[in-house]
Amino acid sequence: MGKVRSVALAAVGVVAIAVAVVTYGDVARANAIRVVARVTPAILPGDNVSKATITLQYLNSDGTPRAGDQLDLLDVSQNTGTLLRPGLAFIEVYRLFTDKQGKATFNYIAAMSNNFVPTLPARIQITDTSLGTILEIDKTTTITINVIDPSKLKGTQHVKHA
Numbered sequence: 001m002g003k004v005r006s007v008a009l010a011a012v013g014v015v016a017i018a019v020a021v022v023t024y025g026d027v028a029r030a031n032a033i034r035v036v037a038r039v040t041p042a043i044l045p046g047d048n049v050s051k052a053t054i055t056l057q058y059l060n061s062d063g064t065p066r067a068g069d070q071l072d073l074l075d076v077s078q079n080t081g082t083l084l085r086p087g088l089a090f091i092e093v094y095r096l097f098t099d100k101q102g103k104a105t106f107n108y109i110a111a112m113s114n115n116f117v118p119t120l121p122a123r124i125q126i127t128d129t130s131l132g133t134i135l136e137i138d139k140t141t142t143i144t145i146n147v148i149d150p151s152k153l154k155g156t157q158h159v160k161h162a
Contacts, residue, residue, distance in 0.1 A: 126143065
């Protein structure tokens with residue numbers, strides 16, 4: 001019984017070491033991924049109409065695009081961790097995938113500025129959940145969308161909503 005137990009313990013140890021080595025490599029590769037983000041326009045009026053287009057590009061450390069990565073979106077503007085849901089003027093999707101160029105695009109519509117709700121920058125957390133060989137390794141990026149009260153935009157004809 002002692003020999004069988006030793007062999008089993010050795011096998012478990014080898015598996016644990018293999019998982020640790022593979023996971024360490026996965027974490028290193030995930031940390032090396034570059035995320036290029038562009039928000040257009042740079043300043044978005046909180047008018048419940050204007051859209052900001054957010055374009056993300058996921059690249060490996062050698063600059064090659066990461067196609068087919070799953071990206072999950074989460075609104076962390078108020079530190080509540082609310083899933084952004086289709087409709088109701090926030091974003092059109094809450095999960096998307098990178099294309100062959102490693103790009104993913106979504107639109108954001110800021111909530112209406114009014115006297116009761118302060119106009120604050122929106123913060124969208126994007127989590128790439130497609131990483132890892134054995135264990136899921138996530139890469140999280142937070143994008144800030146500069147939202148301002150429409151009445152504070154110079155040279156615009158925005159109507160202030162109460």
